Amino acid sequence: MLEANNIAVLRGDRVIFAGLRLSVSPGEAVVLIGANGAGKSTLLRCLAGLVRLEEGSILWQGEEALADRAAHAARLRYLAHADALKPGLSAAENLRFWARCWGGDPGAALEAVGLAPLAELPARMLSAGQRRRLALARLALSPCPLWLLDEPSVGLDAASLERLGTLLRRHRAGGGMVVAATHVPLPLDRAREFRMAVAA
Numbered sequence: 450m451l452e453a454n455n456i457a458v459l460r461g462d463r464v465i466f467a468g469l470r471l472s473v474s475p476g477e478a479v480v481l482i483g484a485n486g487a488g489k490s491t492l493l494r495c496l497a498g499l500v501r502l503e504e505g506s507i508l509w510q511g512e513e514a515l516a517d518r519a520a521h522a523a524r525l526r527y528l529a530h531a532d533a534l535k536p537g538l539s540a541a542e543n544l545r546f547w548a549r550c551w552g553g554d555p556g557a558a559l560e561a562v563g564l565a566p567l568a569e570l571p572a573r574m575l576s577a578g579q580r581r582r583l584a585l586a587r588l589a590l591s592p593c594p595l596w597l598l599d600e601p602s603v604g605l606d607a608a609s610l611e612r613l614g615t616l617l618r619r620h621r622a623g624g625g626m627v628v629a630a631t632h633v634p635l636p637l638d639r640a641r642e643f644r645m646a647v648a649a
């Protein structure tokens with residue numbers, strides 16, 4: 450189980466949120482909802498261990514998750530707004546890079562997002578939605594307990610949304626957890642909503 454235990458984050462002298470508690474169990478999906486600036490991306494980055502906490506802690510199975518940052522990084526996949534692709538490398542080469550870190554079959558991951566026919570195209574030549582699909586293909590490389598997804602469906606067409614739904618279903622069926630920020634409905638069954646408000 451992942452828990453954010455009474456966490457607070459400051460940016461400059463502004464409190465983005467404080468006293469925030471959130472837990473996610475195996476197989477569960479939590480959707481972060483709230484207006485622009487409510488702190489959804491900041492919370493995802495906290496859970497990924499990328500933002501300094503002013504107060505509180507992130508727990509994994511009841512233990513301080515960030516005591517071993519490498520171990521925490523290895524148990525999660527964080528998909529940010531930016532697609533984090535190397536533009537000069539082909540779609541397949543981009544995935545081979547990540548497969549060297551995490552294992553998995555780049556060909557199968559490209560199939561999972563419908564990009565196999567474009568495997569050899571440099572990432573810079575992909576359309577916005579295709580780039581998002583290539584970023585999502587990282588999720589399909591190898592199993593990992595925790596997915597942190599920042600607006601994963603942006604730019605996806607209907608078929609790609611269905612494929613995202615399949616990836617999410619399989620991940621959760623295997624006990625995986627999802628925390629996703631979004632402004633639009635995601636292809637997720639039985640997701641729990643977590644509402645965030647812009648701090649005064």
Ligand SMILES: Nc1ncnc2c1ncn2[C@@H]1O[C@H](COP(=O)(O)OP(=O)(O)OP(=O)(O)O)[C@@H](O)[C@H]1O
Pocket residue numbers: 460461465483484485486487488489490491492630
């Ligand atoms: N590096 C930073 N320095 C200062 N303020 C920041 C920084 N990053 C985020 N913020 C502020 O933190 C607040 C929350 O931002 P965040 O990106 O988490 O919101 P969000 O809910 O994800 O918004 P959106 O729906 O627009 O994506 C915003 O007011 C933003 O200006």
